[in-house]
Amino acid sequence: xxxxxxxxxxxxxxxxxxxxxxxxxxxxxxxxxxxxxxxxxxxxxxxxxxxxxxxxxxxxxxxxxxxxxxxxxxxxxxxxxxxxxxxxxxxxxxxxxxxxxxxxxxxxxxxxxx
Amino acid sequence: xxxxxxxxxxxxxxxxxxxxxxxxxxxxxxxxxxxxxxxxxxxxxxxxxxxxxxxxxxxxxxxxxxxxxxxxxxxxxxxxxxxxxxxxxxxxxxxxxxxxxxxxxxxxxxxxx
Numbered sequence: 199x200x201x202x203x204x205x206x207x208x209x210x211x212x213x214x215x216x217x218x219x220x221x222x223x224x225x226x227x228x229x230x231x232x233x234x235x236x237x238x239x240x241x242x243x244x245x246x247x248x249x250x251x252x253x254x255x256x257x258x259x260x261x262x263x264x265x266x267x268x269x270x271x272x273x274x275x276x277x278x279x280x281x282x283x284x285x286x287x288x289x290x291x292x293x294x295x296x297x298x299x300x301x302x303x304x305x306x307x308x309x310x311x312x
Numbered sequence: 313x314x315x316x317x318x319x320x321x322x323x324x325x326x327x328x329x330x331x332x333x334x335x336x337x338x339x340x341x342x343x344x345x346x347x348x349x350x351x352x353x354x355x356x357x358x359x360x361x362x363x364x365x366x367x368x369x370x371x372x373x374x375x376x377x378x379x380x381x382x383x384x385x386x387x388x389x390x391x392x393x394x395x396x397x398x399x400x401x402x403x404x405x406x407x408x409x410x411x412x413x414x415x416x417x418x419x420x421x422x423x424x425x
Contacts, residue, residue, distance in 0.1 A: 240416040301357070
């Protein structure tokens with residue numbers, strides 16, 4: 199069945215270092231979403247990418263959607279302790295689906311050492 | 313809006329007991345989802361509803377699990393009988409037709425002993 203894979207599973211960085219998590223889908227995606235879950239919290243929507251090769255930025259976060267629309271990445275520049283949490287990518291269960299029937303990757307758990 | 317509301321936040325029950333988790337989606341949202349999160353399996357979609365109708369329940373692990381949505385503002389996920397391997401955090405999420413992002417509730421942490 200359809201799978202969304204993320205690497206790495208864990209990442210420990212020193213505050214100020216950069217961080218990148220990668221997401222790969224077994225099928226072409228119509229869009230990809232990114233969520234952040236703080237420790238003990240719930241997933242919170244960050245952004246959606248739709249177009250092939252799309253790049254979006256939110257302050258220190260840069261999101262990219264691959265040309266083939268099967269992979270994506272999230273890059274954080276100069277991490278801060280507030281970036282701690284697990285970052286998930288998610289794609290629609292069905293191509294063309296736009297609602298929240300999402301398949302989530304296993305997530306990348308980021309820890310930041312002050 | 314108060315967001316998606318789930319209850320209880322924590323539930324500890326003995327194996328074999330019935331457990332009912334509750335969810336109130338955001339008003340006006342017509343999609344509702346139940347997810348289960350564990351360390352081993354991550355976030356799994358169990359079932360989702362559109363306009364109170366179950367659309368896909370292929371993620372429901374077995375017959376012990378059932379979900380209902382009697383109206384647009386309430387849904388339940390029931391486990392009967394519960395087993396220790398059901399221990400997990402169960403999230404309810406809702407979304408609105410034409411918009412993509414799913415809004416998650418705070419979750420119910422279920423422990424079956």
